[in-house]
Amino acid sequence: MTGKGTTVVICIDGxxxxxxxxxxxxxxxxxxxxxxxxxxxxxxPSVTNV
Structure with missing residues (x-):
């Protein structure tokens, strides 16, 4: 696949x-x-539903 880069998503809760x-x-x-x-x-404060 030419012309496609890598995407990294970072989500930091709290x-x-x-x-x-x-x-x-x-x-x-x-x-x-x-x-x-x-x-x-x-x-x-953040609430993480587990």
Whole structure:
């Protein structure tokens, strides 16, 4: 298949966007800068249905 790239989706449950500014997370910050970053609306604290 020519011309098709790889897509990686990362979803982090319970991760407040302020954590990106409060901590040094260079790899995750680089992914956000070079890729696509979408912040969804959710409730805090998060609730995971299992």
């Amino acid at each position: 991760f407040d966007p302020e954590y990106l500014e409060a901590c040094e997370i260079p790899n995750l910050q680089e992914i956000g800068r070079k890729g696509f970053l979408k912040i969804g609306k959710s409730m805090m």
